[in-house]
Amino acid sequence: MKRQELIVSALDHGTVIDHIPCDRLFDVIDLLHLRQMTSKVTIGFNLKSHKMGTKSIIKIADRFFTDAELNQLSVVTPNVSLSIIRDYEVVEKKQVCLPDELRGIIRCNNPNCITNNEPMATFFHVIDKEQGAVRCHYCNHEQDIHQAKLV
Amino acid sequence: MNRSLVTLADHSREKIEYLIRMAQEFEQHPNRLLLQGRVVATLFFEPSTRTRLSFETAANRLGARVIGFADPKVTSGTKGETLKDTILMVSNYVDIIVMRHYLEGAARYASEIAPVPIINAGDGANQHPSQTMLDLYTIYQTQGTLENLQIYLVGDLKYGRTVHSLLMAMRHFNPTFHFIAPDELAMPETYKTYCRQYNIRYEEHQDFDADVISGADILYMTRVQKERFSDLMEYERVKDRYLLKLDMLSHAKDTMRILHPLPRVNEIEYAIDDDPHAYYFQQARNGLFVRQALICDALGISLEQVKNDKTIIL
Numbered sequence: 001m002k003r004q005e006l007i008v009s010a011l012d013h014g015t016v017i018d019h020i021p022c023d024r025l026f027d028v029i030d031l032l033h034l035r036q037m038t039s040k041v042t043i044g045f046n047l048k049s050h051k052m053g054t055k056s057i058i059k060i061a062d063r064f065f066t067d068a069e070l071n072q073l074s075v076v077t078p079n080v081s082l083s084i085i086r087d088y089e090v091v092e093k094k095q096v097c098l099p100d101e102l103r104g105i106i107r108c109n110n111p112n113c114i115t116n117n118e119p120m121a122t123f124f125h126v127i128d129k130e131q132g133a134v135r136c137h138y139c140n141h142e143q144d145i146h147q148a149k150l151v
Numbered sequence: 152m153n154r155s156l157v158t159l160a161d162h163s164r165e166k167i168e169y170l171i172r173m174a175q176e177f178e179q180h181p182n183r184l185l186l187q188g189r190v191v192a193t194l195f196f197e198p199s200t201r202t203r204l205s206f207e208t209a210a211n212r213l214g215a216r217v218i219g220f221a222d223p224k225v226t227s228g229t230k231g232e233t234l235k236d237t238i239l240m241v242s243n244y245v246d247i248i249v250m251r252h253y254l255e256g257a258a259r260y261a262s263e264i265a266p267v268p269i270i271n272a273g274d275g276a277n278q279h280p281s282q283t284m285l286d287l288y289t290i291y292q293t294q295g296t297l298e299n300l301q302i303y304l305v306g307d308l309k310y311g312r313t314v315h316s317l318l319m320a321m322r323h324f325n326p327t328f329h330f331i332a333p334d335e336l337a338m339p340e341t342y343k344t345y346c347r348q349y350n351i352r353y354e355e356h357q358d359f360d361a362d363v364i365s366g367a368d369i370l371y372m373t374r375v376q377k378e379r380f381s382d383l384m385e386y387e388r389v390k391d392r393y394l395l396k397l398d399m400l401s402h403a404k405d406t407m408r409i410l411h412p413l414p415r416v417n418e419i420e421y422a423i424d425d426d427p428h429a430y431y432f433q434q435a436r437n438g439l440f441v442r443q444a445l446i447c448d449a450l451g452i453s454l455e456q457v458k459n460d461k462t463i464i465l
């Protein structure tokens with residue numbers, strides 16, 4: 001085992017989210033509601049990475065997320081690596097992919113949109129997964145997911 | 152089933168033709184008691200006297216009663232009440248809500264939370280389907296068809312919500328569009344992409360003169376508003392270039408008709424009003440029949456029921 005990996009303790013059971021850009025770490029924490037979690041969560045921040053320079057990693061013990069929960073991450077971190085661990089073994093690796101619909105995740109960038117003026121959940125249709133183009137269900141404005149602000 | 156009308160964008164060709172046939176029934180006989188005993192709310196969170204009067208007349212001529220407000224200053228919206236609360240409260244009293252709102256997407260949201268149908272009478276810069284429907288009705292009425300027409304859009308093609316909705320609704324009918332606008336108000340790229348996507352032909356013209364418009368079946372004029380220009384010199388330079396003058400109609404087809412969503416400011420010379428090509432006042436009148444059809448359709452009243460209606464007041 002490489003030293004770098006050992007900085008963050010090994011996980012026997014749970015989910016590992018790796019290759020998180022450091023500036024997006026807290027978005028991932030928010031999207032998966034990790035602050036409310038009672039199981040053990042280990043976070044590595046500003047770790048060295050061959051691919052990325054620096055990266056962050058999160059290990060969540062005894063928690064397995066649904067695809068819908070994980071796919072929300074595509075909004076902020078399209079290239080994270082997900083590993084499902086059981087008995088210290090990686091039993092599954094996953095990629096996140098942009099879902100067809102985004103509910104309550106990002107804000108509409110149109111200030112005159114009803115969603116920015118009424119206590120309600122936002123709702124976007126993904127119209128181009130490659131480009132990351134989304135359209136507001138309410139005001140029809142299109143925006144680039146990479147420019148989107150989280151709710 | 153939610154029978155609300157939020158946008159025409161999702162309407163099929165068949166549905167548009169169906170609504171035109173229903174509006175034709177109301178043009179024949181606008182005065183009926185078809186909606187006797189029903190209550191229609193007109194909630195105008197943004198003032199629009201023409202649209203409101205048209206909807207209220209449509210409801211009144213069908214025997215419905217109308218409640219509502221014309222000016223948001225007198226309602227609780229200014230006291231901080233949410234749209235949701237207002238809609239749910241009014242839904243307790245009425246059978247249908249006609250709503251105008253200054254925020255985009257307000258009508259979609261209202262249609263999702265209201266137990267009664269919502270008719271969108273304009274939501275910000277987004278949609279105004281009753282205007283589009285009356286434009287389609289008028290084009291059909293003047294040309295006898297919606298198919299294969301040469302439609303010229305003139306003026307503010309950038310912010311002009313009506314021209315965008317018209318362009319999208321016409322996609323079923325193989326039109327050719329012609330765009331005539333100052334650079335600052337040119338048709339946005341999004342709608343040109345839309346045209347290519349749906350195989351709608353379009354041409355852009357620099358000049359606005361008798362030759363250019365000689366091929367037109369429909370000349371759709373819009374208001375060029377001073378507020379839209381960042382450079383007022385530019386406005387002064389172009390404002391008269393998009394004024395339609397009587398002598399420009401010298402080569403026009405006999406069947407060509409001039410439409411305008413009204414109010415006009417100085418886009419159409421007053422001398423044109425008496426020319427047979429002028430059709431904007433009839434167009435506004437069609438708003439009544441079309442809105443009668445839209446209210447009935449949203450209430451679940453079918454074309455068949457309208458045709459067999461025994462409540463006509465002659």
Ligand SMILES: [Zn+2]
Pocket residue numbers: 108109110113114115136137138139140141256
């Ligand atoms: Zn929006």
